[in-house]
Amino acid sequence: TELTNHRLDTAGFEAERAEILQSWPTGTGVSFAEAVKVQEALPTEKRFPVALAAADAQGMTLLQPRAGVALVREHAALLNGLSPYCDVLPTTIDAYTRHNRYTEAQDGIDRSRAAGTSLLNGFPAVNHGVDGCRRLVDAVSKPVQVRHGTPDARLLAEITLAAGFSSFEGGGISYNIPYAKHVPLERSIRHWQYCDRLVGRFEEEGVSINREPFGPLTGTLVPPFVSHVVAILEGLLALEQGVKCITLGYGQAGNVAQDIAALRSLRRLAHHYFLNAGYADYKLTTVFHQWMGGFPADEAQATAVICLGALVARQARATKIIVKTPHEASGVPTLEANQAGLKATRQMVNMISDQNRVDSPDIQMEIDVIEAEVHAVMREILRLGRGDIARGAVAAFQTGAMDVPFAPARANLGKLTPVRDNHGAIRLFDVGNVPLPADVLAFHRDKIAERALCERREPSFNMVVDDVRAISASKLVGRPA
Numbered sequence: 042t043e044l045t046n047h048r049l050d051t052a053g054f055e056a057e058r059a060e061i062l063q064s065w066p067t068g069t070g071v072s073f074a075e076a077v078k079v080q081e082a083l084p085t086e087k088r089f090p091v092a093l094a095a096a097d098a099q100g101m102t103l104l105q106p107r108a109g110v111a112l113v114r115e116h117a118a119l120l121n122g123l124s125p126y127c128d129v130l131p132t133t134i135d136a137y138t139r140h141n142r143y144t145e146a147q148d149g150i151d152r153s154r155a156a157g158t159s160l161l162n163g164f165p166a167v168n169h170g171v172d173g174c175r176r177l178v179d180a181v182s183k184p185v186q187v188r189h190g191t192p193d194a195r196l197l198a199e200i201t202l203a204a205g206f207s208s209f210e211g212g213g214i215s216y217n218i219p220y221a222k223h224v225p226l227e228r229s230i231r232h233w234q235y236c237d238r239l240v241g242r243f244e245e246e247g248v249s250i251n252r253e254p255f256g257p258l259t260g261t262l263v264p265p266f267v268s269h270v271v272a273i274l275e276g277l278l279a280l281e282q283g284v285k286c287i288t289l290g291y292g293q294a295g296n297v298a299q300d301i302a303a304l305r306s307l308r309r310l311a312h313h314y315f316l317n318a319g320y321a322d323y324k325l326t327t328v329f330h331q332w333m334g335g336f337p338a339d340e341a342q343a344t345a346v347i348c349l350g351a352l353v354a355r356q357a358r359a360t361k362i363i364v365k366t367p368h369e370a371s372g373v374p375t376l377e378a379n380q381a382g383l384k385a386t387r388q389m390v391n392m393i394s395d396q397n398r399v400d401s402p403d404i405q406m407e408i409d410v411i412e413a414e415v416h417a418v419m420r421e422i423l424r425l426g427r428g429d430i431a432r433g434a435v436a437a438f439q440t441g442a443m444d445v446p447f448a449p450a451r452a453n454l455g456k457l458t459p460v461r462d463n464h465g466a467i468r469l470f471d472v473g474n475v476p477l478p479a480d481v482l483a484f485h486r487d488k489i490a491e492r493a494l495c496e497r498r499e500p501s502f503n504m505v506v507d508d509v510r511a512i513s514a515s516k517l518v519g520r521p522a
């Protein structure tokens with residue numbers, strides 16, 4: 042049946058559920074009635090929606106690391122090592138599981154056991170099953186979220202939610218375009234309607250589960266409007282399936298005014314589109330991801346990047362920060378490196394929290410530009426989808442009206458090309474087929490011309506390449522050698 046943005050019907054959902062739970066042996070351990078009981082038994086200090094609502098009400102910013110290792114006991118020990126330095130916990134899922142390659146994940150578990158150390162780049166939750174995941178949730182003392190990159194996360198959602206995880210990251214666009222190559226967008230959006238419907242079913246039983254679309258996308262010079270449109274679409278798709286607790290995200294790009302503007306505009310735009318679509322019964326929070334691009338290998342320099350992200354997130358009053366580590370350039374961080382990133386972030390957040398928010402004309406100008414861009418693209422999506430945003434999203438990626446820079450997916454056109462301006466803000470070197478208004482295009486052109494003049498070189502793809510490498514080379518703008 043054709044993809045539409047309508048709540049999945051019960052019969053269809055149940056039929057699909059039976060099929061999903063048969064797709065791997067651990068699926069047979071899932072019972073929805075039992076899952077509701079496990080969720081109901083969670084103490085409030087282990088509920089993600091409660092932590093988010095409290096932080097939002099008090100204007101606090103929660104710290105969350107990423108972390109995931111192969112075996113239950115080691116992963117629990119890792120999370121308990123991080124817990125004193127953060128407010129909410131992750132469980133980063135391994136790459137095999139993200140592509141439903143559970144046989145290889147099992148092999149990774151067996152080899153990790155034999156080696157006495159994790160040989161996977163995350164926690165293989167599907168293979169550990171409900172029992173293993175419940176042991177993990179019982180072993181920690183803070184809310185735990187599933188963080189991954191899975192186009193088909195249906196079984197992962199069933200197992201982890203049945204075990205007491207109370208937040209689930211991802212979406213049908215944000216976990217396809219940056220994470221997959223050959224998965225049709227219709228398919229991943231449809232799979233995530235299932236995940237959102239499952240969360241909606243928990244909500245109907247009085248159990249709230251947080252959903253967090255993946256904001257940063259490719260994390261490489263992504264213009265704020267591009268990630269905002271995906272976030273808003275995935276928020277709308279989730280609301281239609283009965284999700285009530287939504288966190289929308291944004292990945293730090295580097296220019297302080299633009300990043301603050303991006304986070305503030307994200308909240309306003311989301312409410313605008315959610316309310317316009319007729320939803321009112323939801324809780325919205327925001328998450329700021331510290332720099333997602335290339336990191337300096339030097340740990341002191343990497344810590345500076347982490348601190349810049351902490352400052353901006355707190356200035357923008359993000360509800361949550363995803364914290365990086367000084368090992369970002371090398372791979373899966375050690376416990377100590379992860380703790381270091383959290384401690385530096387906490388120090389910065391504390392020092393900023395007592396201060397008033399900085400405001401500047403730059404911030405409002407960036408907000409105006411982002412809002413004009415988001416409205417232009419959302420209008421096109423609604424036109425292409427004849428009012429249906431699921432169909433409109435698919436069509437927009439086909440025409441290039443939506444286009445994520447440096448994305449691997451075949452579903453993505455890849456014509457839009459970003460570049461930094463003279464102050465490091467993300468501008469458009471090539472707008473591709475994105476239908477932006479003429480005055481906005483002129484704004485981008487002028488800002489890039491300013492840099493070209495200053496660097497005495499023509500705007501070119503060399504600037505883009507220089508920018509992609511700049512922060513690893515301890516700069517923001519990729520100045521010519």
Ligand SMILES: CCC[C@H]1O[C@@H](n2cnc3c(N)ncnc32)[C@H](O)[C@@H]1O
Nearest residue numbers: 107108109110133162163369373374
């Ligand atoms: C959004 C995903 C990219 C980020 O996710 C981090 N990441 C991936 N896997 C793990 C892991 N197993 N433990 C701690 N961090 C991890 C990377 O470093 C990067 O920052």
